[in-house]
Amino acid sequence: MASTGDINRPRRAAGLVPIAGWIRGYDRRWLRGDLIAGVTVAALIVPKNLGYAGIAGIPLQNGLYAAAAGALLYGIFGTSRQISMGPSSALAAVAASAVIATGLTDEADIASFVAGITLASGVLFLLLFVLRMGWIAQFLSRAVVTGFLFGAAVDVVISELPKLTGTEADGSNALQELWSWFGTLGETHPTTLIVGAVSLVVVFGVGRVAPRLPGALVLVVGGLLASWLLDLGERGVALVGDVPRGLPAFTLPDLGLMWDNAATVGIAAVALVLIGFSQTAGDARMFAAKHRYQVDIDQESIAQGMANAGAGFFQGMPVSTSLSASSLNDHSGARTGLASITSGVTVLLTLLILAPLFSGLPKPVLAALIIEAVVMGMINLPEMRRLLRVQPFDFWIAVAAIVGTLAFGVLAGVMIGIGLSIVWLIGVATHPNIATLAREPGTQVFRDVSEHPADERVPGVVVIRMDGGLFFATSDALEDRIREIIHSTPDLTGIVLDCGGINFIDSQGCAKFSDIVELAKDSEVTLRLARVKQVVRATLARDGVLERLGPDRIHGNVDRAVTAQLEHPGRPSDAGGTTDG
Secondary structure (H helix, E strand, C coil), X not given: CCCHHHHHCCCHHHCCCCHHHHCCCCCHHHHHHHHHHHHHHHHHHHHHHHHHHHHHCCCHHHHHHHHHHHHHHHXXXXXXXXXXXXXXXXXXXXXXXXXXXXXXXXXXXXXXXXXXXXXXXXXXXXXXXXXXXXXXXXXXXXHHHXXXXXXXXXXXXXXXXXXXXXXXXXXXXXXXHHHHXXXXXXXXXXXXXXXXXXXXXXXXHHHHHCCCCCHHHHHHHHHHHHHHHHCCXXXXXXXXXXXXXXXXXXXXXXXXXXXXXXXXXXXXXXXXXXXXXXXXXXXXHHHHHHHCCCCCHHHHHHHHHHHHHHHHHCCCCCCEECHHHHHHHHHCCCCCCHHHHHHHHHHHHHHXXXXXXXXXXXXXXXXXXXXXXHHHHHCCHHHHHHHHHHCHHHHHHHHHHHHHHHHHCHHHHHHHHHHHHHHHHHHHHCCCCEEEEEECCCCCCEEECCCCCCCECCCCEEEEEECCCECCCCHHHHHHHHHHHHHHCCCCCEEEEECCCCCCECHHHHHHHHHHHHHHHHCCCEEEEECCCHHHHHHXXXXXXXXXXXXXXXXXXXXXXXXXXXXXXXXXXXXXXXXXX
């Protein structure tokens, strides 16, 4: 019987199928916790996945197909012991937006298309593993993701409002759809409105009054009982319709449909990967840190790839981690991937036994279920307030993502978010921090004068420090700063560049450094370098920059460089001697 430490250590011998490693050391004492956790999570996700299927516009049972496939395959291929894999509100919103972009209206075509983009995202996940590009999950900034999810949630809520009033609404974006809905309020169906209002009170009230109770399950059971006892269908309340009993069949999505909408498929797959993997990678690391084991992020690419490919082949929808379900899995005693497999099996049993019961679920109940899922899972007001307090620029980036999502749709909102991330990245990369330094009184320490304005400046010498790599995107900024210092500083004899923050230099950076050396010589200003890292020094030496600068212009620290300049304020052409560093 293995110890906990045995199973917590990664087992590379298990290869690409981690279950082959941990199942051999499985401790039977964990069985009860895994089984309880799996069944408990299934009770939470079954009603929620009905709602997620409703968001995507596919048959309700297809949401359960995806939940089963995701949970089973992640339990086999994943490295996190507590992750619960299945459909999510954010991924469902992306899938729904992709459907809108194609203009599909037939339910069978929509189901095939959603399965197709799910399969495409699975293939893309596997490609990320092959190329070792799991770092792409960090590409979307947190501000962009926060804004996109917020906007997507509002978009979904607006699309569900007509189901609460028994009316219809249309429009090319969320704002137009909301305006259209306001225009139909005079046609509200009273019974539908009552059912919808009560459903909202129940699902949100349970979460506030009894947080441990699964509000979605309470609402679904209550809605089904009310539909049967009050005969809501005969009173004009729309029901979800037939939900057949049985397991999903292995089905290849309509390839012709995929080809006809190739651009939308590609954009949707990229969006699903960026959002899904960033969620899963973050949650997996969190639970691993809590329980002191390691997760393999590259293996997580395989796990999500297989889970999404399986969901696509079995007529499902995109899957990712759910923090609420994963937290419940953890709190219920999950110790291994068996908990996830148990959840998948429980969902399959639900499809085999209970699926037809959902046919009588009122649509306003489903709408309330969807609204609660997106409001509680995607609208993060505390994070928006934190962004505004900590970094207003990030807050306005999030607001731009919200506005873009509402004005142009969820799928376009993801692309806007990616564009904002790229613009932000370029802005940061091309504007490195180049601080002016001064001496702390009575010491040899040089500090940023913007933080310590009372520090002593050295007459005739300007000391600057560049933070970050010197490469094609930043080299012009350094040259511009040095040119500005030369032209704006009277009686300047020398410039000391603290290179302690420069950890990388490319060929263009070397070329620019050579230009800076010549600029200093032409301006009769001595350029000195301090704290040059070995990797940077070696690159400059290979390009001949150090030879042109002069070895005596390189110093071990800033104080030595400043002292040398004060002792030898001669012309730059007088270089000679040896370095002190």
